[in-house]
Amino acid sequence: MTRKKTLKDFTVQDLQHEIGARFADEHYRRGMTMSQMELAVWQTCGMESPAALSHLNALLDRMPLEKPTGKPCPKCGKRVPLKAKDRERTVRTMAGTVTLKRNYHYCEHCKLGFYPLDRTLDLPEEGELTYEMEKRVADFAVNDVYEQGAARWNLHYREPISDNLLRRVAFRLGSQCESADQGHLQEALKPSTEAAEVLVAMTDGSLLPIRGDEPWKEAKVGVTYRHDVETNRPIRGSERYCAVVGTVANFAPVLEELLVAERIDEVRTIIWLGDGAPHNWTLADQIAADAVQILDWFHAVEHAVDCGKVLLDEDSPLLPFWKARAETLLEQGNPEAFIRELMDCIPEVGRRNKREALKAIDDLVRYYRANAHRMKYRLFREYGFPIGSGAVESAHRHVLQCRMKRAGQRWSLHNARRMAHLRAAYRTAGVTRFYEAIQRARRDTERRTPTPHGRRHGFHFARQGVRDRLRASI
Numbered sequence: 001m002t003r004k005k006t007l008k009d010f011t012v013q014d015l016q017h018e019i020g021a022r023f024a025d026e027h028y029r030r031g032m033t034m035s036q037m038e039l040a041v042w043q044t045c046g047m048e049s050p051a052a053l054s055h056l057n058a059l060l061d062r063m064p065l066e067k068p069t070g071k072p073c074p075k076c077g078k079r080v081p082l083k084a085k086d087r088e089r090t091v092r093t094m095a096g097t098v099t100l101k102r103n104y105h106y107c108e109h110c111k112l113g114f115y116p117l118d119r120t121l122d123l124p125e126e127g128e129l130t131y132e133m134e135k136r137v138a139d140f141a142v143n144d145v146y147e148q149g150a151a152r153w154n155l156h157y158r159e160p161i162s163d164n165l166l167r168r169v170a171f172r173l174g175s176q177c178e179s180a181d182q183g184h185l186q187e188a189l190k191p192s193t194e195a196a197e198v199l200v201a202m203t204d205g206s207l208l209p210i211r212g213d214e215p216w217k218e219a220k221v222g223v224t225y226r227h228d229v230e231t232n233r234p235i236r237g238s239e240r241y242c243a244v245v246g247t248v249a250n251f252a253p254v255l256e257e258l259l260v261a262e263r264i265d266e267v268r269t270i271i272w273l274g275d276g277a278p279h280n281w282t283l284a285d286q287i288a289a290d291a292v293q294i295l296d297w298f299h300a301v302e303h304a305v306d307c308g309k310v311l312l313d314e315d316s317p318l319l320p321f322w323k324a325r326a327e328t329l330l331e332q333g334n335p336e337a338f339i340r341e342l343m344d345c346i347p348e349v350g351r352r353n354k355r356e357a358l359k360a361i362d363d364l365v366r367y368y369r370a371n372a373h374r375m376k377y378r379l380f381r382e383y384g385f386p387i388g389s390g391a392v393e394s395a396h397r398h399v400l401q402c403r404m405k406r407a408g409q410r411w412s413l414h415n416a417r418r419m420a421h422l423r424a425a426y427r428t429a430g431v432t433r434f435y436e437a438i439q440r441a442r443r444d445t446e447r448r449t450p451t452p453h454g455r456r457h458g459f460h461f462a463r464q465g466v467r468d469r470l471r472a473s474i
Helices: 012-027 034-045 052-061 116-121 131-141 146-156 163-179 182-189 248-261 278-287 297-312 319-331 335-343 354-370 377-382 390-404 413-429 434-446 466-473
Strands: 082-092 097-107 112-114 198-209 216-228 240-245 269-274 292-295
Touching: 012 034, 012 052, 034 052, 034 131, 052 097, 097 116, 112 116, 131 146, 131 163, 131 434, 146 163, 163 413, 163 434, 182 240, 182 248, 182 413, 182 434, 198 248, 198 278, 198 390, 216 248, 216 390, 216 413, 240 248, 240 390, 240 413, 248 278, 269 278, 292 297, 297 319, 297 335, 297 354, 319 335, 319 377, 335 354, 390 413, 413 434
Parallel strands: 198 269, 269 292
Antiparallel strands: 082 097, 097 112, 198 216, 216 240
């Protein structure tokens, strides 16, 4: 009579294999991707469990073997014969490292090589990580310097990573973000269901440290958000960001795609806030010709104070009164009233610094008159419009500088451009949607899917009406 086996007759490996097989019986579904398998393991036993890897391998073992037959080319659809069999690929998953054997096919017509198993499991075409692993690594890479990010990862996870791995993931993901169609990217980052009643747009520039002959390079940031005129506050969660390290010519198309994603042609009122730099208003005239242009209140007052420092001296006890008077007159929305009082100061200018004082007065008068139609602050407040560009000033800090302007940092130009795109995408989509949005935009770009809201060609779009009505009411 055969003796009945007990637990002592099984090794630990036997028990783990049996538990994994039962787990696979319960959870395996035909056509599962690697991400679905990893999440099933995570929800059942957690990734830090010693059984996690055996559970994942059990799910992979349930997949049907690849047949050495022709497979359709992902680009042209023609069936392509087998080129090579059982090529190995080692990938790092959230449960550990696994090695896959896949068949390789090559399409002579498209000059494209592909692995059907990689596409079935939805694995990245490049790199050693699965999507679930890469998603988490990317979160560390875009939020901290690579050395610190690797140290923090190794504190939280059993499987360690290197700072070079973080660098490679950021480079690869940044390349995808930069090369993706920007219309698809904005729609994937934050889908737009309906046009805003009031949309606010702001742009500004700041400098980032760059390696090479030019130690500093300007990064331009664009911000849009939906505004509630009843409370005169932004609508929470409606903000979008774009960032480009380069010239206005590089920045303008990216900003335009952001506004197209916000259905700019359907928005009732567009407000364009700026600090007085001429390129801000050039962009506004080109991209949103009927936008209500508003000069940032704080920059307007700051220019008046700078003039006062020249006329009165920086340490003068009268300077606070000068600033208060400037604010009072500018609040009325008529800079000419301030200019008239300023001109009355000319006879009082001393001989010692007369040239500097006259130049300061001339500069301020020229600045205010060039922007007079953008300084109707009383009227703007009556309409419930914002008059300060603090959102874009803040964006430089929390979008770019908190990651790209740390002590001792110097960026190569192409890495700076990729990281700027990544940071803007991260702040737009948020932590949970950031990675999937970039992958969706990449796939839509490769398939040449039409953009959701159409596209304007060049900067020829203009709806006359809103700004003209405001001017008529002044």
